[in-house]
Amino acid sequence: MGQTITEKILEDHLVDGDLETGEEIGIEIDQVLTQDTTGTMVWLQFEAMGLDEVQTEIAAQYCDHQTYQFDFKNTDDHRFLRSAAGTYGAYFSRPGNGICHNVHRENFAAPGKTLLGSDSHTPTPGGLGQLAIGAGGIDVTVAMGGAPYYIEMPEIVEVRLEGELPEWATAKDVILEMLRRLSVKGGVGKILEYTGPGVESLTAPERMTITNMGTELGATSSIFPTDEQTEDYLERVGRQEEYVELQPDDDAEYDDQIVVDLSDLEPLIAQPSMPDNVVPVREVAGEDVDQVIVGSCTNGAYEDILPAAKMLEGREVNPTTEMIVAPGSKQASEILAREGWVAEMMAAGVNFSEATCGACIGIGHVPASDSVSLRTFNRNFEGRSGIEDDNVYLCSPEVAAAAAITGEIVDPRDLADELEDLEDPGIELPDEYDASKVDLITPDEAVDDELVKGPNIGDVPLREDLDSDVEGEVLLKMEDNITTDHIIPATQDILMYRSNIEKLSEFTLSRVDDTFAERAQAADGGVLLAGENYGQGSSREHAAMCPMYLGVEAVLAQSFARIHRANLFNFGIVPLTIDEDTYADIDQGDEVEIVDDVHEAVTSGQEEFTIRVNGDDEYTATLDASARERDILAAGGKLAWTKAQAEEGG
Ligand code: F3S
Known part of the structure; x- marks a missing residue:
């Protein structure tokens, strides 16, 4: 075959x-x-x-x-x-x-x-x-x-x-x-x-x-x-x-x-606050736009910025709108600068940023309250821009540039009808990506040969072997599509503690309930309850590491996002799948107990677990895991498991 x-x-x-x-x-x-x-x-x-x-x-x-x-x-x-x-x-x-x-x-x-x-x-x-x-x-x-x-x-x-x-x-x-x-x-x-x-x-x-x-x-x-x-x-x-x-x-x-x-496609836009909330641009045309950003790992390359620059050539950014270009790499900035496009964009009123993720995770260029921001990024989860009441739309650089020119959402085809000299800029690659490589240090040119740790760099947290008894309060009941941004927000004031788990864990799930970390610590652990697609978004392992640090022992969810599910195993938290009715029956504050000997059940390959709620009602939860994942869970996480493997292998 x-x-x-x-x-x-x-x-x-x-x-x-x-x-x-x-x-x-x-x-x-x-x-x-x-x-x-x-x-x-x-x-x-x-x-x-x-x-x-x-x-x-x-x-x-x-x-x-x-x-x-x-x-x-x-x-x-x-x-x-x-x-x-x-x-x-x-x-x-x-x-x-x-x-x-x-x-x-x-x-x-x-x-x-x-x-x-x-x-x-x-x-x-x-x-x-x-x-x-x-x-x-x-x-x-x-x-x-x-x-x-x-x-x-x-x-x-x-x-x-x-x-x-x-x-x-x-x-x-x-x-x-x-x-x-x-x-x-x-x-x-x-x-x-x-x-x-x-x-x-x-x-x-x-x-x-x-x-x-x-x-x-x-x-x-x-x-x-x-x-x-x-x-x-x-x-x-x-x-x-x-x-x-x-x-x-x-x-x-x-x-x-x-x-x-492809020939059926037209300019599309994802409305706030989920990347799949997609409609044709024409359906939301006319909405005022306060901020436009072209950049990110999705549309921040030379080839993405150039169309916007061409559309702005000889024009000006609308006075009611702010436009930022945040290139994906210094190489893109350098080539655009050498070709004169950076100057063209600046003359049009564009604010040029350094090559960084920045605004994509709410670090810099945070929108004004109750305003509309159009971005060429890949995510518009609520609050990711740095404020809770954001209205972030996702679109192409062409749609973004059209909005910067007019100050409102507009289908670039309609704008082109209006402005006779506006043409589809198309895609153009530079003849050669001939930028300097000075910022990429090769292993041969390394300038350090030992680790240098500042005072904010803590130790890696470890969990003991998985317990036989897993029980505790439902510390938080969450809905569908909870993202890793909800679990550990990526904003500057929080993520600066990414190397200091003790401090970072104070912010765990604070975007859902700001008393969570305190309650989890006071309860000495417990379980989390969530709907579908729990942990979607980034690969951030802190979203499992911090709950582990706070003592969370299990997550009951209708389904898990792939990377986060793996991270839960890697940090010794039991990810159990439940059905919709079970989810509906359990409330925050309920006492949940896994009736089985959890350590024994995990290592023996048992798939169905009985959970008892408030000492009374019983439900079934499923552990869908490979033998290797079960071993990792039983060892208390991947670090402990890998070390044990290495010791066994001599
Ligand atoms: Fe990409 Fe950085 Fe945003 S990697 S998704 S631009 S945070």
Whole structure:
């Protein structure tokens, strides 16, 4: 039987298991990436495991989420990360050099290779034919130490692209259309493999906008075949020798198929406050816009900013609107500056930011209260912009620029009818991505050979073996689609404690209930109750580590997002699935007891658990876990488990 691209890459890297949907497989990892929010814990865990050198072909440490140096904490973290990269043999990208996915695609992404990253948008280089997966920090630590990465073999879904994009429709509209159809849960447990005649009309950067935002569908990864467009991009970044041909076999079999006719697409927009709340731009036209931001790992590349710059050439940003361009990498800024586009944008009234995640996680450029912000980003979860009552829309750079010009949401096709000299700027790649590499320090050029830790860098928290008795109060009942931003917000005032779990845990779930941390500590633990898709969003392992630190022993949810579910195992918290009726019957404050001997049940492979509520009513909850996941849980988490494994192996 023929193979899909995903199967070909997985087979090449397979060290354990069979490529059967739902079976656990172990794969070899060629490259890893981490960023400054998740990276400090990655390296502290690397140190705690007693590992002494990176074993993957490439390991790269980026500083992108918290580049502003408000006080010593972020700066200390960056210094620690540089020292860790130097000590253990990783590349180090200095703060301001750009967002991990942008810098990684420019320098390392390669077709046919595997990449594991402690950031949920790691699948971005799928647009270049790389199989790239986001994971929790400790999974990255272990892979960096040379161990396989284990994952349940996902379903492989063919997304067949027909036709070509019409004028003013963009790659962003392709992925917004996918979100409109499938929702933020539609990709869970799946790898989306793009095929069909429409693929060849999309440049590699456009493909990477689509694969980047496959994360919002909950997909494990997204991938494109390779062709002349891939070769062309690799040539322009000066790495043409890394090209490999990757196509599915003619008789490849997929678990499902989705057809998208590109020629049917039009400018789309995701309304507040979920990326799948998608409608045609024309449906919301006329709404006043206070702020426009072009940037992020989704649409912050040279190719994304240039169309906006062209639309603004000779025009001005509307006086009622503020427009910010936040490039995805310094390389993009440097090339745009050399070509004169930065000056053009500044003359039009654009405020140019450093290359950082920044506004995407509410660090800088926080919108005014009760205002509308249009962004080219990938997420608009409520409060993520830095204020609770935000109204963030997601769109293409073209729609964003049209709004900056008019001060309101407008379909760029309608604006083009009005302004005769406004044309669809299309996509244009630079002849050569010829920017300086001074901000990317190679392992050979490392300037440190020992770890440097500032006072805000704490120890890695550890949990004891899983208890036989798991019981406690339902500390919080939450609804569907709770994000990792709800669990541990990524805003500056909170995430500056990312290397100090004792302090960071005080903010756990504070966006849902600001008394949570105090109550959890007073109760000496307990359980959490949630609806569907619990833990969607980022790969942030702090969202499991902090509840663990506060004593949370189990989460009962109707379903879990993939990375967060893995993080719960990695930090010794029992993730149990319950049905809708059980969810409805249990309330916050109820006393829940798992009737079974939990340690024994977990290790023996038991799937159904009995939970007793308030000493009376009994319900069934399910633990769907592989033997390896059960061992990790029983050991109290992955760090303890990995250390024990290493000791056993001598
Ligand atoms: Fe950064 Fe936002 Fe992307 S936080 S990695 S720009 S999703």
